Amino acid sequence: SQTIHQWPATLVQPVGSPLSLECTVEGTSNPNLYWYRQAAGRGLQLLFYSVGIGQISSEVPQNLSASRPQDRQFILSSKKLLLSDSGFYLCAVAGGYNEQFFGPGTRLTVL
Amino acid sequence: ILNVEQSPQSLHVQEGDSTNFTCSFPSSNFYALHWYRWETAKSPEALFVMTLNGDEKKKGRISATLNTKEGYSYLYIKGSQPEDSATYLCAFIRIYNQGGKLIFGQGTELSVKP
Numbered sequence: 001s002q003t004i005h006q007w008p009a010t011l012v013q014p015v016g017s018p019l020s021l022e023c024t025v026e027g028t029s030n031p032n033l034y035w036y037r038q039a040a041g042r043g044l045q046l047l048f049y050s051v052g053i054g055q056i057s058s059e060v061p062q063n064l065s066a067s068r069p070q071d072r073q074f075i076l077s078s079k080k081l082l083l084s085d086s087g088f089y090l091c092a093v094a095g096g097y098n099e100q101f102f103g104p105g106t107r108l109t110v111l
Numbered sequence: 112i113l114n115v116e117q118s119p120q121s122l123h124v125q126e127g128d129s130t131n132f133t134c135s136f137p138s139s140n141f142y143a144l145h146w147y148r149w150e151t152a153k154s155p156e157a158l159f160v161m162t163l164n165g166d167e168k169k170k171g172r173i174s175a176t177l178n179t180k181e182g183y184s185y186l187y188i189k190g191s192q193p194e195d196s197a198t199y200l201c202a203f204i205r206i207y208n209q210g211g212k213l214i215f216g217q218g219t220e221l222s223v224k225p
Contacts, residue, residue, distance in 0.1 A: 032210060032211050034212075042217075043200070043215055043216065043217040043218055044155070044200060044215045044218075045215075046212060046213070046215075049210040049211075049212060050210075051209075051210055057209075057210055059212075090154060090155075094211050096160070097142070097143040097145075097160045097162055097204070098142075098143060098145075098204050098208075098211035098212075098213060099145060099157050099160050100145070100147075100155070100157065100202070100213060101157075102154035102155050102156070103154060104154055105154055
């Protein structure tokens with residue numbers, strides 16, 4: 001079975017600063033990978049997904065970008081954080097029937 | 112635009128009560144319907160992956176049914192316990208779906224008082 005690692009677990013950043021969140025997956029190869037965000041008081045929103053190295057699809061226009069430099073590495077980035085980027089960020093890998101296996105998440109607070 | 116609706120948004124019950132939630136989804140191009148349980152400060156975990164019309168699945172005191180023709184799924188919890196307190200999410204997946212994207216509902220937040 002796969003294991004999903006995310007770091008950091010928590011992050012407090014000032015507005016305008018850059019961001020890099022990392023997700024790595026073990027126990028599987030060529031997985032479909034996903035970045036989700038839960039903003040305060042809201043549901044789970046899909047931000048990006050990737051079906052392979054260098055292949056990124058963005059779901060919503062936003063201040064963030066994603067990259068997949070290796071098969072089992074998925075990175076979420078921003079050049080300049082906004083207050084509205086605060087939230088709980090989850091990385092996920094797809095299993096059978098696209099069942100999502102989620103990582104432990106990163107709690108981001110932008111001040 | 113594909114919408115997945117969950118009701119109610121929140122639910123407060125007493126320990127021992129049985130309860131149920133609804134998930135509505137588009138009835139066309141169905142591939143799968145998932146239920147997830149999301150406890151505070153943890154990550155969502157899959158409860159059920161449902162793929163066939165008429166599916167009924169059970170895990171302990173929790174069960175779910177699926178009607179793909181009319182586009183709804185019910186989640187039932189029998190004899191709720193405080194440890195059942197969580198947000199319950201459903202997610203719909205269309206067939207011919209590039210990237211295997213899930214469309215999540217907003218969730219039902221369940222609070223079980225002892």
